[in-house]
Amino acid sequence: MTVVGAFCVSVNREVCINSRMPGKCATCAEVCPHGVYALDAYTGEMRIRNYNACVGCRICAEFCPEDAIRINPAESEYLSRYPWTLATVEEIHYKAQTGEYLLRGFGTQQPTPHFDTITVVPSQIASPEPRDKYREECDLEVVIGEGTCEKPLHLKLPFVWPAMSFGALSKEAKMALAIGAAQTGIATNTGEGGLVDEEMWLARGYLDKDFTKKEWEPGGYLIIQWSTGRWGVSTDYVNSGDAVEVKIGQGAKPGMGGHLLGTKVTEEIARVRGIPVGSDALSPCRYYDVQTLEDMKHMVDFLRDVTNYQFPILFKLGPSRPYDDVAACIELGADAISIDGLVGGTGCSPDIVTQGVGIPTIACLPPAVQALKDSGVHRKVKLIALGGIRNGLDAFKAMAMGADAVGFGSAAEIAMGCRVCYACQKGNCPYGITSQKPEMRARLDPIEVGQRLANFIHACAEEVKILTMLSGHNGISELSTEDLRAMDMTTAALTGLKLAGYDRPLSFWEEGYKPVAVKANDN
Amino acid sequence: MTVINAKAKDLKTISSKLKESLNEDPIEVKNASHLHGLVAGLKHGEVIIQGNAGDYFGVLNAGATIRVTGDVGNYTADNMTSGTIIVEGNAGYGAGQYCYDGTVIIYGDAGDFTATMNKGATIIVVGNVGDETGTYMLDGDLIVVGDAGENFANFLIRGNVYIGGKWNSLGHNTRVEELTHEDIEKLSGYFQTYDIKADPAEFTKIVAASEKPFYK
Structure with a gap:
C-alpha cells in the first residue's frame, strides 16, 4: 500500500x-x-x-x-x-x-515552491555584455579543499552525484554512477551503506582494481560518506576515496537516520554493511559519539588524521536552520557543505516526513550563503545545493543564488531509467535501480547506463554554460543573485531575490538575510 | 622500544611519528593526555600509552594492540574493526561504540552509552557502567562485571549482554535468559585471558525480545 x-x-x-x-x-x-x-x-x-x-x-x-x-x-x-x-x-x-504509518520512496509529491518561479536575467547592451557560447570559453571547474588538504578535488563540472547508498540502490546502479562520474570528471558518493569495491576504480576511470587499464577520461572522484549508522566503515573504507563527507541529515527525512528495510538486505549488502541477511538497517538520527559541537570538532580532526590530511572534509545537512547549521559546519573546518532541500529524494522514509518536513531548496540557499559570507569564506568553502535539481536551468539558478556546485540525485535515477513510481522501498524496481533482485538488476547494464548519466551531465553542463554566458559571465564563480529575478511574491519573500519588474527585493529583505538567534528549545 | 614524548605536540606530529615507527618494537607514548583521536586507524603494531589519553582514543583501530595505563576520555575505541584496546583505568562515556570486531577491556568503570550500536566486538567492563549501556546493540558481546545504571541494553537488537552485578532498570526490547553451558565457557575463557576475578555462573544474560522492535 x-x-x-x-x-x-x-x-x-x-x-x-x-x-x-x-x-x-x-x-x-x-x-x-x-x-x-x-x-x-x-x-x-x-x-x-x-x-x-x-x-x-x-x-x-x-x-x-x-x-x-x-x-x-x-x-x-x-x-x-x-x-x-x-x-x-x-x-x-x-x-x-x-x-x-505509510512508508514511501523517492521524494515529496507535495507542491513546493521551487526554482520554477525564478527567472534568469540576460545581458543586453548595458554592461556586462553577453559572451558567445560557441566561440568563447566558460570556466565551469570547481575546486574543493584548496589550501586545506593535500589532495583537493578538481571537479571538471560543477556537479556531484549526491549520497545514495548501496542497499537503497543496486550494485549496478552504483557502478553506473561511478562510470558516469569518471566520464565527466565529477564526483560520485558512496552513501552510508559502505563501499561497492568496483566504485573505487570505476569512479577514477579504470576498468580493473590494479588501476592499469584507463577506460574513461578525465576520471572522477569518489566521496566516502561517514554517517550515523556507520555501516561497513573501517580505516580502509575511509581511505578508499578522495574525500570524506560527514552526513548530518538529508532533505527527504531531516532529523532521521537512513532506512533500509530488511527486504532489500541481500547477502552482499549484509556483508558490506556487517549485518545479518534480511535485517532492517535503521541508522540513528544523530551520532551517538557526538554530544557537543566540540566532539564533532574532534571527529573532524581524527578523520583528517586517519586519512593522513590528504582529503577534503564535506558536510551534508538537511533543510533545517541553514544559517546556524552552515555556521557550525564552517566552525568545524568543513571544506564544502552540501545542503539538501525539502524536495530531496530517498530510498525509504515515513510518508509524512518526506511530504511535510524541512524547508524548500530555494529557501535554504540565502541563509546558507549569508552564513558563508559572514564568516568571510563564501566561494572558498564550497556550497553544494541538493534537492530537486532537474536540469541546467535549476543548476544555474542555484549557483547564482550562491551555491558553487549542485547535485543531481533524483534526476540521476531518472537518467538511469526510473519512471518515478514512489516505491523504492519495496525493492521491486523494474529498471534494476533500487532493486536487489538478480532478475531486475540484470536489466541495468552499468556501462550503458553510465553513458546515459554522462550524456545527461554533459547536456546539463552545456545548459549551464549557455545561461552563464548569456548573462554576461566568463565562469560560474562570477554568478550572483543579480542574475536572477523572482516572478511572484512568494518566491521573492522566500529567497530575497529582486522581484521582476520592480527590480528591488521586498522591503523586509532590503538589508539581506539577518540571522535570528532563536533556537528550537527556546520558549 | 620506541618512546614518543607527546608533550606540547599536536596530533599531526604524533601520528606521523607513530606511523613511521610502527614496524619496529612496541611504541610507548608519554604525556599524551591533551590529545584527542590518538592512535587512530592503525592496522597493526603495539602501542602503550603511559598515563591518560583524551577522547576518541584508538578510533577506527584496524588491528593494533593498544594499552593505556591511565584513564581515557569519551568514545574510546570508536568504530574499531579489529585489534585489542586495554584500558587500565576508567573510561568516559561512549566507550566501544560502533565497533565491528576486536576486543575492548576496561578495568575501571565506564560511563553512559558504553557499547552503543556495537556490531560484533567484545566489550568487557570490569567496573560499573553508567546509563543506557548497550543501546541499540546489533551484535557482539557486552560483559559488565560490576553494576549498570538506568535503561540497561536499551533497544537491544542482536548480540548478548552479560552482567555480574545489578542494574537499575532494563531498557526496551530486552529479555533475561538462562546462562547456557557455552556462555559459561565463553565467559570463563575471557576471564582467564584477561585475568579478571569473577564467577561466570553468577552472571545474568540479557538478549533481545524481538529482532524488529521498531515496526509495529
Missing part, C-alpha cells in the same frame, strides 16, 4: 493479449509497483483490481507488449475534494486497517 495517485488506467481490450488469450500475458501485473492489476487465479484474466492506487508512473505502459495501456489524470472531481481527497481517504482506510 502506498499513497494513491489521481490517475486512471484504461486498457484497450481489443489489443490486450490477456483479454484475447486469458493467462497468456501478465506483464502489467508483474511490473506495477502498486498492485493496480491482478490476475484472476482461476480464469487467468487480468483485472484492474486497485483502480485508485495508480500514481501515474506509466511503467506498465512501457512494458506492455501490445501498447494497450493508457494512463490519464483522473477526473477533476477527485482533485476538487480537498482536503478529503481520494488519497487522504485511502490513507486513513489503510491506517485504520493495519495500524501502520
Whole structure:
C-alpha cells in the first residue's frame, strides 16, 4: 500500500493479449509497483483490481507488449475534494486497517515552491555584455579543499552525484554512477551503506582494481560518506576515496537516520554493511559519539588524521536552520557543505516526513550563503545545493543564488531509467535501480547506463554554460543573485531575490538575510 | 622500544611519528593526555600509552594492540574493526561504540552509552557502567562485571549482554535468559585471558525480545 495517485488506467481490450488469450500475458501485473492489476487465479484474466492506487508512473505502459495501456489524470472531481481527497481517504482506510504509518520512496509529491518561479536575467547592451557560447570559453571547474588538504578535488563540472547508498540502490546502479562520474570528471558518493569495491576504480576511470587499464577520461572522484549508522566503515573504507563527507541529515527525512528495510538486505549488502541477511538497517538520527559541537570538532580532526590530511572534509545537512547549521559546519573546518532541500529524494522514509518536513531548496540557499559570507569564506568553502535539481536551468539558478556546485540525485535515477513510481522501498524496481533482485538488476547494464548519466551531465553542463554566458559571465564563480529575478511574491519573500519588474527585493529583505538567534528549545 | 614524548605536540606530529615507527618494537607514548583521536586507524603494531589519553582514543583501530595505563576520555575505541584496546583505568562515556570486531577491556568503570550500536566486538567492563549501556546493540558481546545504571541494553537488537552485578532498570526490547553451558565457557575463557576475578555462573544474560522492535 502506498499513497494513491489521481490517475486512471484504461486498457484497450481489443489489443490486450490477456483479454484475447486469458493467462497468456501478465506483464502489467508483474511490473506495477502498486498492485493496480491482478490476475484472476482461476480464469487467468487480468483485472484492474486497485483502480485508485495508480500514481501515474506509466511503467506498465512501457512494458506492455501490445501498447494497450493508457494512463490519464483522473477526473477533476477527485482533485476538487480537498482536503478529503481520494488519497487522504485511502490513507486513513489503510491506517485504520493495519495500524501502520505509510512508508514511501523517492521524494515529496507535495507542491513546493521551487526554482520554477525564478527567472534568469540576460545581458543586453548595458554592461556586462553577453559572451558567445560557441566561440568563447566558460570556466565551469570547481575546486574543493584548496589550501586545506593535500589532495583537493578538481571537479571538471560543477556537479556531484549526491549520497545514495548501496542497499537503497543496486550494485549496478552504483557502478553506473561511478562510470558516469569518471566520464565527466565529477564526483560520485558512496552513501552510508559502505563501499561497492568496483566504485573505487570505476569512479577514477579504470576498468580493473590494479588501476592499469584507463577506460574513461578525465576520471572522477569518489566521496566516502561517514554517517550515523556507520555501516561497513573501517580505516580502509575511509581511505578508499578522495574525500570524506560527514552526513548530518538529508532533505527527504531531516532529523532521521537512513532506512533500509530488511527486504532489500541481500547477502552482499549484509556483508558490506556487517549485518545479518534480511535485517532492517535503521541508522540513528544523530551520532551517538557526538554530544557537543566540540566532539564533532574532534571527529573532524581524527578523520583528517586517519586519512593522513590528504582529503577534503564535506558536510551534508538537511533543510533545517541553514544559517546556524552552515555556521557550525564552517566552525568545524568543513571544506564544502552540501545542503539538501525539502524536495530531496530517498530510498525509504515515513510518508509524512518526506511530504511535510524541512524547508524548500530555494529557501535554504540565502541563509546558507549569508552564513558563508559572514564568516568571510563564501566561494572558498564550497556550497553544494541538493534537492530537486532537474536540469541546467535549476543548476544555474542555484549557483547564482550562491551555491558553487549542485547535485543531481533524483534526476540521476531518472537518467538511469526510473519512471518515478514512489516505491523504492519495496525493492521491486523494474529498471534494476533500487532493486536487489538478480532478475531486475540484470536489466541495468552499468556501462550503458553510465553513458546515459554522462550524456545527461554533459547536456546539463552545456545548459549551464549557455545561461552563464548569456548573462554576461566568463565562469560560474562570477554568478550572483543579480542574475536572477523572482516572478511572484512568494518566491521573492522566500529567497530575497529582486522581484521582476520592480527590480528591488521586498522591503523586509532590503538589508539581506539577518540571522535570528532563536533556537528550537527556546520558549 | 620506541618512546614518543607527546608533550606540547599536536596530533599531526604524533601520528606521523607513530606511523613511521610502527614496524619496529612496541611504541610507548608519554604525556599524551591533551590529545584527542590518538592512535587512530592503525592496522597493526603495539602501542602503550603511559598515563591518560583524551577522547576518541584508538578510533577506527584496524588491528593494533593498544594499552593505556591511565584513564581515557569519551568514545574510546570508536568504530574499531579489529585489534585489542586495554584500558587500565576508567573510561568516559561512549566507550566501544560502533565497533565491528576486536576486543575492548576496561578495568575501571565506564560511563553512559558504553557499547552503543556495537556490531560484533567484545566489550568487557570490569567496573560499573553508567546509563543506557548497550543501546541499540546489533551484535557482539557486552560483559559488565560490576553494576549498570538506568535503561540497561536499551533497544537491544542482536548480540548478548552479560552482567555480574545489578542494574537499575532494563531498557526496551530486552529479555533475561538462562546462562547456557557455552556462555559459561565463553565467559570463563575471557576471564582467564584477561585475568579478571569473577564467577561466570553468577552472571545474568540479557538478549533481545524481538529482532524488529521498531515496526509495529
